[in-house]
Amino acid sequence: MCAMTRPLRRDAARNRDHLLRAAAAVFTEQGLAGSLEEVARRAGVSIGTLYNHFPTRDTLIDALLPPRLAAVDGFAAEAAAEPDPWLAFTGFATNLLSQLTKDRALLEAFTGDHPAAAALADACRHGMSHLSTVLTRARQAGAIRPDATDQDVVNLLWALSLLGETTGEGAWRQPLHFALDGFVNRR
Amino acid sequence: MCAMTRPLRRDAARNRDHLLRAAAAVFTEQGLAGSLEEVARRAGVSIGTLYNHFPTRDTLIDALLPPRLAAVDGFAAEAAAEPDPWLAFTGFATNLLSQLTKDRALLEAFTGDHPAAAALADACRHGMSHLSTVLTRARQAGAIRPDATDQDVVNLLWALSLLGETTGEGAWRQPLHFALDGFVNRR
DNA sequence: CCCGTACCCGAGGCACCCCTCAAGTACGAT
DNA sequence: ATCGTACTTGAGGGGTGCCTCGGGTACGGG
Structure with a gap:
């Protein structure tokens, strides 16, 4: 809840941002069931990284909406x-x-x-x-x-x-x- | 156009009928993009047989609607x-x-x-x-x-x-x- | 009853997607 | 400059679906 967690490393913060932008685009186009691999692709990031930041589809949605x-x-x-x-x-x-x-x-x-x-x-x-x-x-x-x-x-x-x-x-x-x-x- | 084509063999006619019924059910539930393998499954017929009768999805749709x-x-x-x-x-x-x-x-x-x-x-x-x-x-x-x-x-x-x-x-x-x-x- | 052939089967190649994990990379505190 | 570790990577296992094709089955005319 409170911001007690250590801040993200710079590259991690950048990746997270890219992921959110890409997810916004993909979900807007394809709906909430859109392809996560496509999100990772558009973010210029590996699929593994996506799962590091957002372990489930729902965490991504919650961060986005x-x-x-x-x-x-x-x-x-x-x-x-x-x-x-x-x-x-x-x-x-x-x-x-x-x-x-x-x-x-x-x-x-x-x-x-x-x-x-x-x-x-x-x-x-x-x-x-x-x-x-x-x-x-x-x-x-x-x-x-x-x-x-x-x-x-x-x-x-x-x-x-x-x-x-x-x-x-x-x-x-x-x-x-x-x-x-x-x-x-x-x- | 005219019914000049030889009538189907009995098993073939039966399969065709089963396929049409199954397709009707699947398309009604899932829409026109529903799974053809599911159609074949429900018809109790191999996927190959489906493609024998209906080479493309559209031929199936045309026969159905x-x-x-x-x-x-x-x-x-x-x-x-x-x-x-x-x-x-x-x-x-x-x-x-x-x-x-x-x-x-x-x-x-x-x-x-x-x-x-x-x-x-x-x-x-x-x-x-x-x-x-x-x-x-x-x-x-x-x-x-x-x-x-x-x-x-x-x-x-x-x-x-x-x-x-x-x-x-x-x-x-x-x-x-x-x-x-x-x-x-x-x- | 027998055989030719119309028809059926389903493994398999290709594509896409989900999700995991062991190995590698690069950040940043010291 | 060095090193611990937070983070990234991408191959890979499992799933589903599309469509093809070579081998097998069974129908029905003779």
Whole structure:
């Protein structure tokens, strides 16, 4: 926990850094099940070295994902600052999707395709609670139809994320726009 | 083309049948990139025999998918018989999704994940034209918002299919219901 | 019943991946 | 400059999958 461990030797620190960068690239492209040998190759390092630094795939994932979660926290803050609860919700949804479709690893982390590591499970719950907050506000303001559950919204966003992952840029934007219209409360 | 080829020997016909059944199961579970050795194993046949009957993966796929397309044609007929253009559309969409989420191979065929065989490309265009027909009717009746393109609808359905494939049964039904509401024309 | 041949088998070559470990390298404290 | 050791290396064993091909099996016409 605390930084009581001796600092890494310079070459080791460099290698670890290269590995993390390479893993980010490979996981973003191939998902969390991407090839570790490919990671080592791209890092310019032997496969043995990869296993020295990260004994299991999950330790690598855990070292990699936390930074990316900052983005989601940022979206939540942005949503909290938006006075209109409906706009807060749609803005959050759009931001989240744009993030998830850019990064296959993040999507798999959120959707739990991988029996991954501790930090990951936390992250997932964290993101969900942000979404839940935004939704609750919209619901209390009467902006969202009352028969729509949190899970329905999650499923819609999840679906469009999967689409974005396979089609690449932007195919999800119009559908999201129309679909969200279907969640408006028309008393 | 015509059945000028000598009929198969009895054991060969049996093996071919077993292979097709096994392939259907494996492709439905694992997608069109599923293991051919697994197919041979489940068919109770050697891998060599599989390659005797189907020299490439695509010949196997082509022999397998056409029957399943009948279902989609049926949905289109049902939609044509429905007097209300909006109900025709939503019914068709629901039926299509329920089919695509049951069969990963069919979904991949439609979404073109696989650089597959001739019959498949036809099938895809065929299904699209059915959808286009239903949509055009709804649009001409003024039931659907005019700024929604065919592609937007396709993308939404595609997205929910992907969701259904990963979550299994039913997670797409409510989201589809709400999302379609967003496509209603509220002049 | 017999034989030609249509068909089947499965070992084996190739490629990729996971993970380990004994031997070698190079960092940095002295 | 020297040496202990933290770190790196890459061959290698085990696994899975694709596809081929030479030898064996059994079907069915005669």
